Amino acid sequence: MKLLLKGGRLVDPANGRDGAFDVLVEDGRIARVGRDLPADGAEVFAVKPGWIVVPGLIDMHVHLREPGQEHKETVATGTASAVAGGFTAVACMPNTDPVNDHPGVTDLILKKAAEAGLARVYPVGAVSMGSRGEQLAELAAQRDAGCVAFSDDGRPVATALLMRRALEYASMLGVPIIDHCEDQTLKGDGVAHDGFHAARLGLRGIPGVAESIMVERDIALAELTGGALHVAHTSARQSLRAVRDAKARGAKVTCEVAPHHFVLTDEALGEPIAYDTNVKMNPPLREAADRDAMIEGLVDGTVDAIATDHAPHHADEKLVEFDRAPFGIVGLETCVPLVFDRLVHAGRIGARRAIELLSVNPARVLGLPGGTLAEGAPADITIIAPDMSVTVRAAALRSKSKNTPFDGWTLKGAVVATIVGGNVVYARER
Numbered sequence: 001m002k003l004l005l006k007g008g009r010l011v012d013p014a015n016g017r018d019g020a021f022d023v024l025v026e027d028g029r030i031a032r033v034g035r036d037l038p039a040d041g042a043e044v045f046a047v048k049p050g051w052i053v054v055p056g057l058i059d060m061h062v063h064l065r066e067p068g069q070e071h072k073e074t075v076a077t078g079t080a081s082a083v084a085g086g087f088t089a090v091a092c093m094p095n096t097d098p099v100n101d102h103p104g105v106t107d108l109i110l111k112k113a114a115e116a117g118l119a120r121v122y123p124v125g126a127v128s129m130g131s132r133g134e135q136l137a138e139l140a141a142q143r144d145a146g147c148v149a150f151s152d153d154g155r156p157v158a159t160a161l162l163m164r165r166a167l168e169y170a171s172m173l174g175v176p177i178i179d180h181c182e183d184q185t186l187k188g189d190g191v192a193h194d195g196f197h198a199a200r201l202g203l204r205g206i207p208g209v210a211e212s213i214m215v216e217r218d219i220a221l222a223e224l225t226g227g228a229l230h231v232a233h234t235s236a237r238q239s240l241r242a243v244r245d246a247k248a249r250g251a252k253v254t255c256e257v258a259p260h261h262f263v264l265t266d267e268a269l270g271e272p273i274a275y276d277t278n279v280k281m282n283p284p285l286r287e288a289a290d291r292d293a294m295i296e297g298l299v300d301g302t303v304d305a306i307a308t309d310h311a312p313h314h315a316d317e318k319l320v321e322f323d324r325a326p327f328g329i330v331g332l333e334t335c336v337p338l339v340f341d342r343l344v345h346a347g348r349i350g351a352r353r354a355i356e357l358l359s360v361n362p363a364r365v366l367g368l369p370g371g372t373l374a375e376g377a378p379a380d381i382t383i384i385a386p387d388m389s390v391t392v393r394a395a396a397l398r399s400k401s402k403n404t405p406f407d408g409w410t411l412k413g414a415v416v417a418t419i420v421g422g423n424v425v426y427a428r429e430r
């Protein structure tokens with residue numbers, strides 16, 4: 001089967017291409033990239049002027065909730081949400097029930113992903129058994145089963161000794177540790193950023209340094225061990241400064257930022273709706289200086305990846321008082337509109353940098369085959385209409401959960417089609 005993507009603008013940073021190129025897909029791979037390619041029996045996908053053709057987007061931080069919490073999301077509904085959001089691959093965190101600390105769980109997730117046949121799914125294994133922070137999980141067996149990184153995400157690795165051992169073992173296996181940075185003694189029972197808005201609303205605060213203290217500790221351990229450390233969902237300006245300094249010293253440290261942390265601030269705690277549980281996430285929405293620091297990091301290269309931290313929760317779980325609601329929001333289907341509207345159209349970054357953050361760098365950090373439209377690479381491709389306006393409708397999301405603070409927002413930047421292994425797995429209805 002042959003497919004020709006004809007027209008539009010190709011943005012392929014990994015191969016230094018940006019311009020009017022057609023892409024011929026054959027047997028699930030990129031067969032040719034060139035100008036004015038002949039159809040030659042291929043099915044033709046007409047890419048309209050102004051649309052961009054990019055290497056498939058990769059979200060390196062999602063929660064698919066299966067096994068154990070299928071009322072929030074399943075591998076099938078999560079990957080349906082992923083491809084509707086332009087993602088051809090996702091890395092899923094191990095805080096399922098049971099925790100993914102065993103090849104049996106990794107196998108199950110991979111089997112469910114193959115059955116769904118939508119986005120590629122790369123499991124992230126737990127650092128410790130049950131993510132309890134006591135005993136290291138069987139990292140080698142998990143790597144062999146298909147895990148691409150290790151993390152106790154949802155919880156920090158509390159002791160420096162366990163983090164040291166994890167970095168040492170992961171480094172021998174050639175994979176990174178993804179670090180959920182949080183000093184739990186400083187976080188306490190906080191529910192929102194420790195600042196003016198939380199104080200005004202009577203919410204207990206979580207200071208930015210509850211994050212950055214652990215970022216600094218784990219950078220020190222990465223430098224001690226030579227292991228690769230990836231800081232998840234960076235939200236505090238102090239954390240970003242630590243990563244920037246570490247990179248300048250040549251440490252093997254990378255980091256990601258979630259769209260809500262470069263779009264929203266803790267002002268959303270009070271308006272338009274006070275105590276809206278859809279603005280409760282961990283790490284919390286921080287103050288304007290933190291949000292601005294995230295944007296600066298996205299612009300200057302300190303930030304490697306944009307990852308959504310897609311965290312589905314059932315409506316009933318979020319329909320409680322702010323203190324009792326679970327942390328997290330869904331993010332897969334709002335990411336591209338937010339990136340294009342708030343970063344690209346706002347003149348902060350160009351389309352090329354956006355694709356580095358959403359595809360090239362996640363592939364590099366996790367050692368995945370994607371992030372490139374080189375001839376011979378898997379035909380994982382996303383087509384985006386940067387100028388098309390979309391209005392987010394929570395009820396219409398493909399995700400099983402609808403917990404988004406962006407309901408009703410109109411944004412410029414839409415996913416037109418998502419192609420995985422040469423198959424069109426998502427196409428926007430006209």
Ligand SMILES: [Zn+2]
Pocket residue numbers: 153154155180232233282
């Ligand atoms: Zn986390």
